[in-house]
Amino acid sequence: MPPLTRWYLKSALGYFVAALLAGIALTAPAVFRLPPAMAILGPVYFHLFMVGWVAQLIFGIAYWLFPRYSKEQPRGSEPLAAATYVLLNAGLLLRTVGEPLHTLWPTAGWGWLVALSAVLQWVAGMGFVLNTWGRIKER
Amino acid sequence: MPRLSRWYIRASLLFLGLGFTLGALILFHKGAALHPALWQLLPAHIEFLLLGWTLQLAMGVAFWILPRFLEGPARGNEAAAWLAFGLLNGGVLLVGVSWTLGLPALIPWLGRVAEAGAAMAFAVHAWPRIRPFGMSSTHG
Numbered sequence: 001m002p003p004l005t006r007w008y009l010k011s012a013l014g015y016f017v018a019a020l021l022a023g024i025a026l027t028a029p030a031v032f033r034l035p036p037a038m039a040i041l042g043p044v045y046f047h048l049f050m051v052g053w054v055a056q057l058i059f060g061i062a063y064w065l066f067p068r069y070s071k072e073q074p075r076g077s078e079p080l081a082a083a084t085y086v087l088l089n090a091g092l093l094l095r096t097v098g099e100p101l102h103t104l105w106p107t108a109g110w111g112w113l114v115a116l117s118a119v120l121q122w123v124a125g126m127g128f129v130l131n132t133w134g135r136i137k138e139r
Numbered sequence: 140m141p142r143l144s145r146w147y148i149r150a151s152l153l154f155l156g157l158g159f160t161l162g163a164l165i166l167f168h169k170g171a172a173l174h175p176a177l178w179q180l181l182p183a184h185i186e187f188l189l190l191g192w193t194l195q196l197a198m199g200v201a202f203w204i205l206p207r208f209l210e211g212p213a214r215g216n217e218a219a220a221w222l223a224f225g226l227l228n229g230g231v232l233l234v235g236v237s238w239t240l241g242l243p244a245l246i247p248w249l250g251r252v253a254e255a256g257a258a259m260a261f262a263v264h265a266w267p268r269i270r271p272f273g274m275s276s277t278h279g
Contacts, residue, residue, distance in 0.1 A: 050188070050189075050193075054193060055193075058193070058196060066140075067140055095166070098170065099169070099170075102169070102170060110170075111169075111170035111171050112170060112171060113170065114166060114167075114169055114170025114171075115166075115167045115170035115171040116170075117166065117170075118162075118163040118164075118165075118167040118169075118170065119163065119167065121159065121162075121163060121166075122159055122160060122162075122163035125155060125156060125159030125160075125163075126156060126159070128155070129152045129153075129155055129156045132152060133149070133152060136140065136145050136148050136149050136152070137140065137145070138140055138141075138142075138145075139140070
């Protein structure tokens with residue numbers, strides 16, 4: 001298993017745990033005396049799960065197991081793959097922090113964290129598509 | 140990787156690109172207002188990423204790696220898997236586009252029918268392949 005895949009899979013496991021902890025926080029106000037504002041974690045919970053866990057697990061496994069791009073570059077562009085990992089995680093972490101802050105204090109300027117997180121995750125997604133496309137081949 | 144898996148996986152990557160683009164537009168707008176109509180993209184964002192990307196990738200990889208048969212066509216009933224590919228992509232596009240454009244409810248419903256048809260066709264294809272490696276297609 002290549003090092004980048006190990007990074008992907010270990011990060012994915014971290015997000016898996018974080019997502020389910022966020023799920024506990026989301027449902028806690030119905031059971032305990034907690035501020036109902038915790039409901040703002042809804043989108044973060046969903047994206048920690050789907051982007052942090054599911055997509056990242058797929059990215060890591062695909063990078064490892066898909067057919068080789070070429071003899072010289074078996075996994076395509078390694079710098080692009082590494083950049084994809086960094087941008088995806090930076091974007092998701094920014095969202096995790098920025099989206100609840102922006103929802104609670106919409107005029108405090110946190111919105112730019114959310115907008116930046118959108119750009120970073122989009123570039124990461126495109127990077128994965130570009131680097132993987134050439135590996136969709138017979139062998 | 141067989142030809143049909145390449146089709147499935149390339150289509151899934153296209154939906155990944157499309158779904159991430161819609162999601163990025165919505166999220167950017169959430170942080171720094173662009174246009175309120177961008178919220179209409181949310182159902183297509185969800186449809187493209189859950190079914191168009193994640194599900195389709197799983198189906199493409201399953202077609203590739205599930206055990207093959209020693210006799211007859213190696214991957215069994217390929218026609219059913221091709222049918223599933225067509226129905227899934229047609230259904231995802233119908234549902235995603237019609238919800239975004241606010242088309243009559245019949246159209247996304249037909250998309251859901253196509254998606255359910257894709258599930259049935261894929262189950263018909265994959266069911267006999269769920270067996271130990273190396274068994275012929277005539278074994279129970």
